[in-house]
Amino acid sequence: MINILDDYALVSPLRYRxxxxxxxxxxxxxLVGVSSQSFIPPFAIALCMSFATVHFxxxxxxxxxxxxxxxAVFVLLSVVIIAFFxxxxxxxxxFDIFSYHLGVNTGGLxxxxxxxxxxxxxxxxxxxxxxxxxxxxxxxxxxxxxLPDSFIEISMMMYRYIFxxxxxxxxxxxxxxxxxxxxxxxxxxxxLAMLSTTLFIRSWEQxxxxxxxxxxxxxxxKLIFFEExxxxxxxxxxxxxxxxxxxxxxxxxxxxHSIF
Amino acid sequence: MHIFEGFLPSPWWQxxxxxxxxxxxxxxxxxxxxxxxxxxxxxxxxxxxAFIFVLSSxxxxxxxxxxxxxxxxxxxxxxxxxxxxxVLSTIVLLYQSIFLAHGGLTTLGANVxxxxxxGPVFAYVIYKAGMKANxxxxxxxxxxxxxxxxxxxxxxATQLALAFPAEVGGVAASLKAFLLVFATTQVPLAxxxxxxxxxxxxxxxxxxxxxxxxxxxxxxxxxxxxxGASQ
Numbered sequence: 001m002i003n004i005l006d007d008y009a010l011v012s013p014l015r016y017r018x019x020x021x022x023x024x025x026x027x028x029x030x031l032v033g034v035s036s037q038s039f040i041p042p043f044a045i046a047l048c049m050s051f052a053t054v055h056f057x058x059x060x061x062x063x064x065x066x067x068x069x070x071x072a073v074f075v076l077l078s079v080v081i082i083a084f085f086x087x088x089x090x091x092x093x094x095f096d097i098f099s100y101h102l103g104v105n106t107g108g109l110x111x112x113x114x115x116x117x118x119x120x121x122x123x124x125x126x127x128x129x130x131x132x133x134x135x136x137x138x139x140x141x142x143x144x145x146x147l148p149d150s151f152i153e154i155s156m157m158m159y160r161y162i163f164x165x166x167x168x169x170x171x172x173x174x175x176x177x178x179x180x181x182x183x184x185x186x187x188x189x190x191x192l193a194m195l196s197t198t199l200f201i202r203s204w205e206q207x208x209x210x211x212x213x214x215x216x217x218x219x220x221x222k223l224i225f226f227e228e229x230x231x232x233x234x235x236x237x238x239x240x241x242x243x244x245x246x247x248x249x250x251x252x253x254x255x256x257h258s259i260f
Numbered sequence: 261m262h263i264f265e266g267f268l269p270s271p272w273w274q275x276x277x278x279x280x281x282x283x284x285x286x287x288x289x290x291x292x293x294x295x296x297x298x299x300x301x302x303x304x305x306x307x308x309x310a311f312i313f314v315l316s317s318x319x320x321x322x323x324x325x326x327x328x329x330x331x332x333x334x335x336x337x338x339x340x341x342x343x344x345x346x347v348l349s350t351i352v353l354l355y356q357s358i359f360l361a362h363g364g365l366t367t368l369g370a371n372v373x374x375x376x377x378x379g380p381v382f383a384y385v386i387y388k389a390g391m392k393a394n395x396x397x398x399x400x401x402x403x404x405x406x407x408x409x410x411x412x413x414x415x416x417a418t419q420l421a422l423a424f425p426a427e428v429g430g431v432a433a434s435l436k437a438f439l440l441v442f443a444t445t446q447v448p449l450a451x452x453x454x455x456x457x458x459x460x461x462x463x464x465x466x467x468x469x470x471x472x473x474x475x476x477x478x479x480x481x482x483x484x485x486x487x488g489a490s491q
Contacts, residue, residue, distance in 0.1 A: 030365060067361055077441050126364060196318070199315070201471075204304070211300045
């Protein structure tokens with residue numbers, strides 16, 4: 001039904017690397033990608049991050065391509081609009097529709113390409129984080145921030161219950177499907193409502209039960225977990241610094257670049 | 261409707277964070293107060309958040325053929341009020357961007373603004389106004405959720421239009437374009453989600469209506485009226 005990327009992160013060999021280093025790499029890629037004025041640095045970042053995810057993170061390449069196409073519909077629709085409505089310059093091609101003239105010019109095409117490349121680089125950075133770092137590891141990072149305790153507690157408990165409810169939802173959905181619960185539009189709406197209601201009631205009852213069981217175990221508003229220390233290795237640091245330097249150099253060289 | 265990572269250029273994604281973060285802090289403040297008064301609410305809110313996440317990952321039957329997912333934030337606003345709905349949706353959006361690759365980190369501010377703040381506020385205001393005007397409970401739920409989705413969609417289109425104004429006609433022209441193109445998926449989606457949420461509330465009232473009374477979603481007298489009408 002859906003791909004929970006966390007499952008892949010749990011078996012990734014990069015899971016055992018330092019979390020802060022991975023977050024630094026991802027934030028660097030996202031920020032440079034978004035602030036780049038040319039489409040070259042974002043594409044370079046996308047290429048490097050994809051390589052790191054597939055080669056070092058041992059993600060299947062086919063699966064990686066499949067999840068990369070997830071934002072495709074949104075991005076393509078928006079990019080086409082930008083290409084038609086944005087920018088100035090010589091017109092490349094155009095047509096008339098209902099007495100409106102629609103045309104793509106060089107400025108618009110360049111902008112569309114830039115936005116497309118930025119999204120691609122941003123998504124590949126996110127995938128790197130998602131496919132190599134399980135949420136359990138990110139909680140220690142979240143705890144280091146100064147966010148209120150109740151917010152972090154809710155996020156951690158929520159994370160655990162997502163999987164419980166997903167399993168319930170899959171089970172019910174399967175049972176409904178084999179009983180032709182999704183045979184047409186009307187039936188599927190009804191089935192989906194029944195499924196969601198069962199989930200809601202289950203979660204309500206579960207919420208009451210956890211409170212009782214946690215209070216019985218002296219819960220005072222703070223869950224504490226064991227955190228492993230993972231020092232950054234020298235070769236990782238060298239590789240990361242080289243990557244940062246290369247991308248920054250590329251970013252500097254292409255800052256006033258234009259393809260037309 | 262999620263804006264994906266890297267889509268919003270530089271001044272805009274920061275600006276949407278500036279808009280979202282104060283609201284979020286207000287929400288967290290409310291949450292802290294509520295939780296310190298009633299400790300049993302914390303696990304309940306956590307499972308409610310997990311429920312919203314799972315709900316938003318279910319595929320809805322769609323008219324246009326594109327896959328569409330309910331947002332669930334309208335329902336959260338009706339159940340818990342907009343301030344807490346904002347906090348819950350922020351966590352859900354963060355998880356969606358990391359687990360499902362929907363949305364992103366730099367665009368989180370913009371997504372929280374549209375889906376976690378403005379949508380739920382619309383849902384809540386319409387719900388409260390409708391209940392005061394004594395309109396049928398299910399109709400009110402339908403309207404509140406549908407309008408929450410439409411508000412979200414208009415805000416997202418505005419965010420995109422502001423970031424990418426058209427050369428001819430400026431923001432207004434590109435807003436029109438974004439609204440038109442995304443209308444094909446968003447208009448039916450909102451109607452579907454409204455119908456779905458109304459149906460969910462129908463079943464919840466049949467099976468576990470005391471939960472809704474406890475959350476102050478409906479009063480005892482309204483509940484009796486609905487139950488009387490359905491028997």
